[in-house]
Amino acid sequence: MSVLSEFINSYFLWRDPMIVGVVSGSICGFLGVYVVLKRIVFVSAMLTQISGFGVVLAFYLQGFSTLFFLTDPSLLSLLLTCAAVLIFSLRERFLYISQESVIGWGYILASGLVIVIGDRITQGSHDVASVLFGTAVVVERHETITVTITAVVSFLIHWFLFKDFIFVSFDPELARLFRYPVRGLNAILFLSIGVVVAVTTRALGALPVFALLVLPPVFALLVTDRLKLLFVISPFAGLLSAALGYFLSFVLSLPTGASIALVAVFLTVLGGICRRFGLLL
Amino acid sequence: MDDFLIRLEKVTIGYNGKGLIGPLELSIKRNQFWGIVGPNGGGKTTLLKTILGLIPPVRGEVRYGESGSLVFGYVPQSGNFDRLFPLSVAEFVAMGRYCRIPVGVGIERRDWEVVIRYLKKTGILHLRNRPFRSISGGERQRALVARALSGEPDVLILDEPTASVDVRGEAEIMGLLEEIRESRAITVLIVTHFLHTIARFADHVVFIDKDRGAFLTGKKEEVLTDSVLGDVFGLDAIIKSRV
Structure with missing residues (x-):
């Protein structure tokens, strides 16, 4: 009980990180449903790494350039992630190489560059670690606002285009037959994922964002066979993973990102048990 | 005046600019x-x-009736759908209605009435809340036909x-x-x-x-x-x- 009261009494310490965590968990959980249903889990891994690379590159370039868009970690991360998303969503084949191979290539390239460039910078090395693994205990006010606005805008876009995103994801051939702008809708869908990944990776770190994009939807798929419920359960599971992860991180002095990821893993195990015993919603 | 619905005029069919067979002529009427x-x-x-x-x-041209456009109901070869999507049979059939619903607009009550009508007609109304992935091959074919018809093609x-x-x-x-x-x-x-x-x-x-x-x-x-x-x-x- 004393742990809980200590936690509550310290709310001024965790309020903003918690807000960012639960908002990120909700929106990542929501968008992650598409990531899992479209079987592009490693796209989110690639995007989180590219986003992380953008942050690291911006720190590195601060020593050489005064150009704002090259030296602002959030902006460069956003630009690189959106560029990767557009290239990926607008091309189905790359010189006869499958998409998943290209995703692997992008992931390895971004990861390698993060380590190589991260090794070259002294200033902001702590930020590099936080971007990769999510040690974001302190969140700046502007990050809270940015993450919240991004999440609200993404939810609104998905509210209006829900039917269309599901349609082009499930049956793109019929969507083309009905003259739906399949490429355009896919580009919007991936861009929304890319922007959310860039913004939340800067606030939470690559590992927890990847976990929140993949594991809450997996949990939701395990506990329901209803499409619309999937989009309710998954954001809720993301929110729960983030909130519980922050709580455990605070009271047990654990790394925040890893705590969030492990809570999400635990949820999927719980989901597997529910499915095994037919306890579906 | 030839009252064709679909007409192929000197059409060569193929993929990626590589012709398989042609030129083909075909006229399909109502x-x-x-x-x-x-x-x-x-x-x-x-x-x-x-x-x-x-x-x-x-090469060549495919022409569609006098209006220049047609509504198609399409039943593809079955088994090509991703079983990961937990769509209900009704949600699956409703997709056939999307040819009459623009992007950004949701399914309205009258669209659901049409969907229900074709679920009944194809004898699968009782399956409407079942996951599409869990129904049998014959039931799936009926759902595919219901979906194609729900657009009133x-x-x-x-x-x-x-x-x-x-x-x-x-x-x-x-x-x-x-x-x-x-x-x-x-x-x-x-x-x-x-x-x-x-x-x-x-x-x-x-x-x-x-x-x-x-x-x-x-x-x-x-x-x-x-x-x-x-x-x-x-x-x-x-x-x-x-x-």
Whole structure:
């Protein structure tokens, strides 16, 4: 009980990180449903790494350039992630190489560059670690606002285009037959994922964002066979993973990102048990 | 004035600019039932997708009626859907209605009424809340037909709709198509390997075999001749017309 009261009494310490965590968990959980249903889990891994690379590159370039868009970690991360998303969503084949191979290539390239460039910078090395693994205990006010606005805008876009995103994801051939702008809708869908990944990776770190994009939807798929419920359960599971992860991180002095990821893993195990015993919603 | 619904004018079909067979001429009129037959890999599905506008013709033009556009109901070869999506049968069938619902607009009550009507017509209303991925092959074919019909199409196009069902399932699906044709004037194009299906239900036939460069069209009696059956399918058969 004393742990809980200590936690509550310290709310001024965790309020903003918690807000960012639960908002990120909700929106990542929501968008992650598409990531899992479209079987592009490693796209989110690639995007989180590219986003992380953008942050690291911006720190590195601060020593050489005064150009704002090259030296602002959030902006460069956003630009690189959106560029990767557009290239990926607008091309189905790359010189006869499958998409998943290209995703692997992008992931390895971004990861390698993060380590190589991260090794070259002294200033902001702590930020590099936080971007990769999510040690974001302190969140700046502007990050809270940015993450919240991004999440609200993404939810609104998905509210209006829900039917269309599901349609082009499930049956793109019929969507083309009905003259739906399949490429355009896919580009919007991936861009929304890319922007959310860039913004939340800067606030939470690559590992927890990847976990929140993949594991809450997996949990939701395990506990329901209803499409619309999937989009309710998954954001809720993301929110729960983030909130519980922050709580455990605070009271047990654990790394925040890893705590969030492990809570999400635990949820999927719980989901597997529910499915095994037919306890579906 | 030729009252065609679909017309292929000097069309060469193929992929990525590489022609498979052509130039082809074909004119399909309202309320006709066309069967498309030919050997495996003969170009049947490519022809169908060219007619649908899913694959652009390498050369020539595909024209659609006087208005220049048609609403298609399409039943693709079954088993191509991702079983990960937890769509209910009703949600799956409702997708056929999207040809009449613009991007950014949701499904309204009157659309659901049409969906329910076709779920009833195809005999799967009781499955409406079941996950699409969990129903049997025959039920899935019915759901595919219901989906194609829920858009209230001008033309119904079916790509091997009975390939994955047993004899009874085949009879049920073809009986269903016959019922639909009786209740609603609709043009039907069906790709199938089963010549007996064509012989019984179609009034016109396209025979296509890209390897032999063969493309025959016309009334079924004109196309399904003893020589075509013998040369192409290796059948020693004599065609007798039903009185």
